[in-house]
Amino acid sequence: MTSASSPIVSIRNLTKVYNNGFKALKGVDLDIREGEILALLGPNGAGKTTMISIVCGLVNPSGGQVTVGGHDVVRDFRATRSMIGLVPQELTTDQFETVINTVTFSRGLHGKGKNPALIEQILKDLSLWDKRNNMLRELSGGMKRRVLIAKALAHEPRILFLDEPTAGVDVTLRRDMWQVVEKLRATGVTIILTTHYIEEAEEIADRVGVINAGELLLIEDKRTLMKKLGSKQLRLELTQRLSAVPPGLEAFDLKLVDDGHALVHDYAADETEGNGGGSRIAALMKALAAAHVPLGDISTHQSSLEDIFVKLIGERA
Amino acid sequence: MSARFNFEAVKAIYYFEMARMRRTLLQSVISPVITTSLYFIVFGTAIGSRIQEVGGVSYGSFITPGLIMLTLLTQCIANGSIGIYFPKFTGTIYELLSAPVAMTEVLLGYVGAAASKGLIIGLIILATASFFVDIHIAHPVMMVVFLVLTAVTFSLFGFIIGIWAKNFEQLNIVPMLIVPPLTFLGGSFYSIDMLPPFWQAVSHFNPVLYLVSGFRWSFFEIADVNPIVSLGMIGLFLVICLSILAWIFRTGYRLRS
Numbered sequence: 001m002t003s004a005s006s007p008i009v010s011i012r013n014l015t016k017v018y019n020n021g022f023k024a025l026k027g028v029d030l031d032i033r034e035g036e037i038l039a040l041l042g043p044n045g046a047g048k049t050t051m052i053s054i055v056c057g058l059v060n061p062s063g064g065q066v067t068v069g070g071h072d073v074v075r076d077f078r079a080t081r082s083m084i085g086l087v088p089q090e091l092t093t094d095q096f097e098t099v100i101n102t103v104t105f106s107r108g109l110h111g112k113g114k115n116p117a118l119i120e121q122i123l124k125d126l127s128l129w130d131k132r133n134n135m136l137r138e139l140s141g142g143m144k145r146r147v148l149i150a151k152a153l154a155h156e157p158r159i160l161f162l163d164e165p166t167a168g169v170d171v172t173l174r175r176d177m178w179q180v181v182e183k184l185r186a187t188g189v190t191i192i193l194t195t196h197y198i199e200e201a202e203e204i205a206d207r208v209g210v211i212n213a214g215e216l217l218l219i220e221d222k223r224t225l226m227k228k229l230g231s232k233q234l235r236l237e238l239t240q241r242l243s244a245v246p247p248g249l250e251a252f253d254l255k256l257v258d259d260g261h262a263l264v265h266d267y268a269a270d271e272t273e274g275n276g277g278g279s280r281i282a283a284l285m286k287a288l289a290a291a292h293v294p295l296g297d298i299s300t301h302q303s304s305l306e307d308i309f310v311k312l313i314g315e316r317a
Numbered sequence: 318m319s320a321r322f323n324f325e326a327v328k329a330i331y332y333f334e335m336a337r338m339r340r341t342l343l344q345s346v347i348s349p350v351i352t353t354s355l356y357f358i359v360f361g362t363a364i365g366s367r368i369q370e371v372g373g374v375s376y377g378s379f380i381t382p383g384l385i386m387l388t389l390l391t392q393c394i395a396n397g398s399i400g401i402y403f404p405k406f407t408g409t410i411y412e413l414l415s416a417p418v419a420m421t422e423v424l425l426g427y428v429g430a431a432a433s434k435g436l437i438i439g440l441i442i443l444a445t446a447s448f449f450v451d452i453h454i455a456h457p458v459m460m461v462v463f464l465v466l467t468a469v470t471f472s473l474f475g476f477i478i479g480i481w482a483k484n485f486e487q488l489n490i491v492p493m494l495i496v497p498p499l500t501f502l503g504g505s506f507y508s509i510d511m512l513p514p515f516w517q518a519v520s521h522f523n524p525v526l527y528l529v530s531g532f533r534w535s536f537f538e539i540a541d542v543n544p545i546v547s548l549g550m551i552g553l554f555l556v557i558c559l560s561i562l563a564w565i566f567r568t569g570y571r572l573r574s
Contacts, residue, residue: 018574056415060573078321081417092408096340101333108329109416111321151412 007031039201085157110155330426383505396431397475
């Protein structure tokens, strides 16, 4: 057991060079906290899957060290892999097996004795119980995805890796899946997911890491990240067209847009707290009233994680 | 590497593989039995009745050990290779590689199942043969030793092929193209005494000769080569297979990049 403060997964200076010379990871450092949901974002080929594969034992590292629960993933692989459940990106299934057999097999493979009650519960949670005696080839893609999740949960892992879990998955399955994730989180399971869908990370992650070209660009608490890198825009709809920003408002960096029908004010998302941003908005409101600006409506817009992500990747490219 | 042996995993793989055999009963059991029965009818009864005894044994009885070996080799190689090749092909190998199992446990599960299947089929064929010809076993313990050693060795050999193969063609090339000629030319259907001296010498480079000869000795006490030499040759082949596998597991060849 690890204490609350020490990370459950610790990655130090991890590198991977494939036989063809491709450098998939260029010295990644990352600590994953017990019980958190961490989303790893990054474009295709960024190194997300390679990193997960090394932690899970599918790929040998070229350099650096990975520990899980304090154990080295290469030297103490039995200890680390017993703790980990992996849902792979590809829908890889033994077509001629039944659902219940393949899930039971996964449990045995991880050294755990039979536990039919637990398997039943997992299959019910994933709406697979009715299909338990079906062969996998008879199932739809979404159902197969559920089976892969059930297989990963069959040995009661403390850490769950979901590699692109929602690629090609319908709305119902996504909802079911996030319910399962929430339930797991409540029991203290640490969850690491990779995704292209940034709204997903925005919805469920505690922390967000961004990987690009084999490097971890940043890892940050989701809210902090959105405040730090996000920008806000205040938009003032006007009832009458203006030809210029009225006098007395020069200090506020306002722009006249939409052919003079609206004014916009850009500011950083973290300005609203502390940095005097709140009082500046209040001052702007007073100044607008004093200048008799014909206000129709006011709205604000905050940039999403997606905007932040695109900006971040763009800067490094 | 921690010391704890993952016995549950060996069991899980073994039962999973044996379940495949039950599911494909027709292909894995019935078909070899029918093929062998045809050999007995054609060679043993139809042609064999016109052939004089070989070494004091009727021709039908003489070919029985060779036929069992032919099926055992083919089945063990096929089962040993498909067991590990199929997860590679479908991608489900990710689970084996990310589970807390050492490759030795994976090997025990797959090779144990492949050898068990081979042995079951070998014994079924022996039982089938007893319907056609007179069988008596002079050295039952040695018969079982030869059977088990051969089954294990060739299942290991199959496992190596399964790891090496990149496609179904490569997977089938050894059991389809290499094993039958070796078995047919390894004295399954004749004693190499019947061959000219040159071909007798060539036959000694055929590993299958030693298997068939030793196995036949355990039945009828007639052999082309000394049974101790036969046993030694099987042992040698077993050691070669284990050494190749030790190298594969150490380097992660075609398993882990």
